[in-house]
Amino acid sequence: MSDHAELRLRLDSTSALPVFEQIQTQVVDLIGTGSWAAGTRLPPVRALAQRLGVAPNTVAKAYRALEQEGFVTTGGRSGTVVADQHPEVAGRVRQDLRAVLQPLLDQGWKSEQVLRLVRSVLADD
16 A cells, blocks of 8 residues: 555544544545545554554554454455445445434534444444
């Protein structure tokens, strides 16, 4: 993966989101927008952790969550790569999700509040 793509990941120290979730959310956004296509290699855990100034376990936790959700695959020497997302499905899902969440944002909800709500709904499963 190029350094240019890696530089797109940034942490917000004022965010209520834990660091691993900030990493996870940004990677999902990069995949969802097509910036990181299937097969794109993510930065090695240690390299990204060092660049972001966080513990390697924090990055590893984000990568594990991304793998569990099907966004990336991890395979030994090949490292962690973006999984095939079937863009036509992912695009429709993003549009549907945006349609559901947009009214909350329009009412003044902050992104962090919406994410907490979504997490609580998913935790109910």
